[in-house]
Amino acid sequence: MTARESEFAIEARGLVKTFRTARRRPGALGMLRALVAPERVSTTAVADVSFSVGHGQLLALLGPNGAGKSTTIKMLTGILTPSAGRASVMGIVPYRERVRNARNIGAVFGQRTQLWWDLPARESFRILRDIYGVADGDYRSRMREFDDLLELSSFWDTRVRHLSLGQRVRCDLAAALLHDPPVVFLDEPTIGMDVVVKEQVRLLLRDQVERRGQTVLLTTHDMTEVERLAERVVLINHGHIVLDGTLAEIRTRFGSGWRVNATLVQTEPATGRCPPGLRVVRQDGARVIFEPDGTDGVAPPQALKRVIDRYEVTDIHIQESDLEDVMRAAYLDDRADRELDGELDGETVA
Amino acid sequence: MREGWSTAGITALGELLSPSRLTGTAARMSVQLFLVVCLWHALYSDTETSGGLDEGQAVAYGVLAVLALRLRDTDRWIGRDMVIQQIEFGTIVYWFLRPLAPWRYYLRRAVGDQLYGFAWAAAGYVVCLLAGVMDPPASAGAAGAFAVTFLLGQSVLYYLVLLTDQMCFWAVRNDSAVEILQFAQNLLSGGYAALWYFPGWFQTMSALLPFQATLSVPLSFYVGRLPVDDLPRHLAVQLFWVVSLAALTRLVWRRAEHRVVSQGG
Ligand SMILES: Nc1ncnc2c1ncn2[C@@H]1O[C@H](COP(=O)(O)OP(=O)(O)OP(=O)(O)O)[C@@H](O)[C@H]1O
Numbered sequence A: 001m002t003a004r005e006s007e008f009a010i011e012a013r014g015l016v017k018t019f020r021t022a023r024r025r026p027g028a029l030g031m032l033r034a035l036v037a038p039e040r041v042s043t044t045a046v047a048d049v050s051f052s053v054g055h056g057q058l059l060a061l062l063g064p065n066g067a068g069k070s071t072t073i074k075m076l077t078g079i080l081t082p083s084a085g086r087a088s089v090m091g092i093v094p095y096r097e098r099v100r101n102a103r104n105i106g107a108v109f110g111q112r113t114q115l116w117w118d119l120p121a122r123e124s125f126r127i128l129r130d131i132y133g134v135a136d137g138d139y140r141s142r143m144r145e146f147d148d149l150l151e152l153s154s155f156w157d158t159r160v161r162h163l164s165l166g167q168r169v170r171c172d173l174a175a176a177l178l179h180d181p182p183v184v185f186l187d188e189p190t191i192g193m194d195v196v197v198k199e200q201v202r203l204l205l206r207d208q209v210e211r212r213g214q215t216v217l218l219t220t221h222d223m224t225e226v227e228r229l230a231e232r233v234v235l236i237n238h239g240h241i242v243l244d245g246t247l248a249e250i251r252t253r254f255g256s257g258w259r260v261n262a263t264l265v266q267t268e269p270a271t272g273r274c275p276p277g278l279r280v281v282r283q284d285g286a287r288v289i290f291e292p293d294g295t296d297g298v299a300p301p302q303a304l305k306r307v308i309d310r311y312e313v314t315d316i317h318i319q320e321s322d323l324e325d326v327m328r329a330a331y332l333d334d335r336a337d338r339e340l341d342g343e344l345d346g347e348t349v350a
Numbered sequence B: 001m002r003e004g005w006s007t008a009g010i011t012a013l014g015e016l017l018s019p020s021r022l023t024g025t026a027a028r029m030s031v032q033l034f035l036v037v038c039l040w041h042a043l044y045s046d047t048e049t050s051g052g053l054d055e056g057q058a059v060a061y062g063v064l065a066v067l068a069l070r071l072r073d074t075d076r077w078i079g080r081d082m083v084i085q086q087i088e089f090g091t092i093v094y095w096f097l098r099p100l101a102p103w104r105y106y107l108r109r110a111v112g113d114q115l116y117g118f119a120w121a122a123a124g125y126v127v128c129l130l131a132g133v134m135d136p137p138a139s140a141g142a143a144g145a146f147a148v149t150f151l152l153g154q155s156v157l158y159y160l161v162l163l164t165d166q167m168c169f170w171a172v173r174n175d176s177a178v179e180i181l182q183f184a185q186n187l188l189s190g191g192y193a194a195l196w197y198f199p200g201w202f203q204t205m206s207a208l209l210p211f212q213a214t215l216s217v218p219l220s221f222y223v224g225r226l227p228v229d230d231l232p233r234h235l236a237v238q239l240f241w242v243v244s245l246a247a248l249t250r251l252v253w254r255r256a257e258h259r260v261v262s263q264g265g
């Protein structure tokens, strides 16, 4: 199967990754036992992950710490071989044909650098150009582009060991994109960046996706980034996929979706005369926040009308619920946890 | 096609960009050479020959040993590019994300480092020769035998170092292995003192190990302690070590690639 034939740029089917590690009990006895009969424990980092990403799509892989995001990316980039399941990137099984796969992908693991520590960043770019066999002309124009978007030239002659975290990660991004790979994996690419630089990176990624048609899979803990970038998100928790859809779907499933912010003319307790279908979230003097109480599925325009009918207001508007709140609810979602624990009990992992 | 050969220049470039490291290396080498020359002259002050080596041979051997040990002495630690560091920092993942297989990358880096070290050694050699500190090769034949066995000896050394680096894929720390190897290498290769001075049983033991093929054999050809007629036998032994270590490390590479576990992230 060639890249052209496969409908998806990235495909994960039932990926599982179990790590076996030796556990050592404390004390001398524990040390002895670890030598004679090491006690092995297995951790399931990824329990069952399936999703696919079409060519030219940007997908954000979200989930709390330890959810299995990085492990999933390591399998998709071919670093780790899955314990079960199958992955394919541009029609190639990444962990079987690492070198061939390498030409199709670029990767940044934000917390670790691929740049040579003792050399100026620009020398690393030059070395990577040779490794990937990038033509001189392409190399120059790409470097110019990266410089325009990420302002690299102010520090690319500095040794990597002297770069600040944000500068270093920017160079790492350029290094990963240098050979213009069709698929890009970014594991926390904006770690350590200030707001201005984060915006630059977003512009760069937008440009890669929209103009160059690259497929991007990214993980991040920055919700603003998700809101600005991702059309589609895959939410993963405890190694399972919790949701695969749009941000709007996440909002409807885990958040109340919207709230009504109103400023009343008279300062009165709003709770007593709350309009039907709504409840008061918070009242702070004349300012009241309402949200749907879930009884009659009221829509935002109706809710506005009901509030105006009931009170005299000086100001009123609908506010989308904050994505951070939604994600907090999603990550903490008990229901999903309980379902998962049930599944995990009965599971045997190869 | 450049095919990533510029990876060979990484260490050299890092060194050339920091003049203080260059002067440091030059100073260290000069001091070591000076001490070695003084030491051997002193040891021979009331002996004619020892272990079959006369004073001139002993000094030449000692100087060459210092120069040769310089070949793999480049500090890769500072560049965070030792395999152990790569595994510890998790940056080893990038070795598996490039269209240059890890073993090729490792080989090119090593070849580059050894060539860089060779440049230093060669410069030191020329200086010592011109200054009259040491004698030239015993004969043209000896020079030829030295060149061939030295090259093969460096290959044996490459595989020995590679083997200790590969251990990092299994044990998080390889310090003790590295220490043992370094000690064995320095002692059993004849780096500290020519093996000719050691008792017979010691020479027999080291004949069974790969270390003497890296240094003792080529240097002994240089000073004329080994007759050029012995060349075929020593070449055969060196080739045996190169081929078997190459096969072994290749096997280990394959297993390492399957079990690479990247920590954290
Ligand atoms: N090499 C390993 N050996 C043992 N356990 C591991 C290993 N790598 C990861 N794990 C475990 O697998 C789980 C998932 O880890 P992973 O790094 O994929 O999480 P993550 O979603 O990327 O989290 P974060 O947001 O914190 O980066 C964690 O519980 C982790 O402890």
Ligand SMILES: [Mg+2]
Binding pocket: A069, A070, A071, A187, B265
């Ligand atoms: Mg992670």
